[in-house]
Amino acid sequence: MVKAVYPGTFDPITHGHSDLIGRACRLFEEVKVAIAISPSKKPLFPVEERVALAREVLAEHGNVTVCSFHCLLADFCRKERAQVILRGLRAVSDFEYEFQLAGMNRRLVPEVETLFLTPAENFSYISSSLIKEIAGLGGDVSEFVHPVVQTALIEKLGRP
Ligand code: COA
Numbered sequence: 547m548v549k550a551v552y553p554g555t556f557d558p559i560t561h562g563h564s565d566l567i568g569r570a571c572r573l574f575e576e577v578k579v580a581i582a583i584s585p586s587k588k589p590l591f592p593v594e595e596r597v598a599l600a601r602e603v604l605a606e607h608g609n610v611t612v613c614s615f616h617c618l619l620a621d622f623c624r625k626e627r628a629q630v631i632l633r634g635l636r637a638v639s640d641f642e643y644e645f646q647l648a649g650m651n652r653r654l655v656p657e658v659e660t661l662f663l664t665p666a667e668n669f670s671y672i673s674s675s676l677i678k679e680i681a682g683l684g685g686d687v688s689e690f691v692h693p694v695v696q697t698a699l700i701e702k703l704g705r706p
Contacts, residue, residue: 550574550630550661553619556581557589558695559600560677562669566634569663571607574630579604579612580622590678590702603692620654631660636670678703 550570556563556579570577579600583593591599593614600612615622623631631651633644648660664670672690681687681699688696 547575548573548630549576549578549626549628550632551578551580551619551623551626551628552632553580553582553615553622555584555587555589555674556596556600557584557587557591557674558596558677558691558698559603560669560672560674560691560695562634562636562665562672562690563600564603564692565665565669566632566663567604567607567610570632571609574632575609577607577610577632578626578628579610580619581612581614582619583614583616591698595698599692599695599698602694618654620651620658623651623655623658628658631658633660633662635662635664636672 552567552570554563567577567579581593581596581600589596597612597614604610604612619631633647635641635644644662651658651660677687677690678699681696682703684705687699691699
């Protein structure tokens with residue numbers, strides 16, 4: 547039984563995240579999507595809303611659960627008895643930060659391995675910030691996010 551924790555801010559969850567989770571749930575018995583409060587990123591959606599959106603989007607996957615966490619990722623993984631931290635690599639530009647994060651987490655929780663997956667090519671340029679910017683300016687994000695997320699973005703940002 548391998549349990550993977552997929553941490554992130556998910557503000558909001560995009561097709562890029564879902565693509566990665568779809569791949570992960572074929573590889574691991576259990577995938578836990580762990581949504582960080584990430585106050586320094588000043589998220590648009592409060593963490594409870596990010597959790598609710600991710601739960602709705604990921605409902606089809608029987609072995610995926612979603613929760614928030616408010617502590618160190620290393621402590622969360624220990625508490626969850628996870629063996630794997632899963633992260634996505636979209637482009638070379640992600641690498642430096644991910645390398646640093648993986649190194650620090652290894653130091654903090656040596657028994658947990660960080661593994662990387664790449665999303666499908668057509669999602670490699672998505673980021674939650676870009677989605678929020680496009681939606682905020684009235685652009686169509688239906689290609690990049692689930693309809694419930696699109697609706698939530700319109701409710702939050704309004705229609706220009
Ligand atoms: N598809 C689409 N977008 C993706 C993606 C994918 N597969 N993978 C990452 N992204 C995007 C995200 O949307 C996000 O975009 P944004 O910056 O525009 O919002 C960006 O890439 C990276 O964000 P995310 O994956 O959410 O990671 P993060 O850098 O916000 O979160 C945590 C990093 C939460 C894992 C880290 O801060 C953490 O562990 N926090 C807990 C506290 C802790 O333990 N700190 C010490 C760490 S050693």
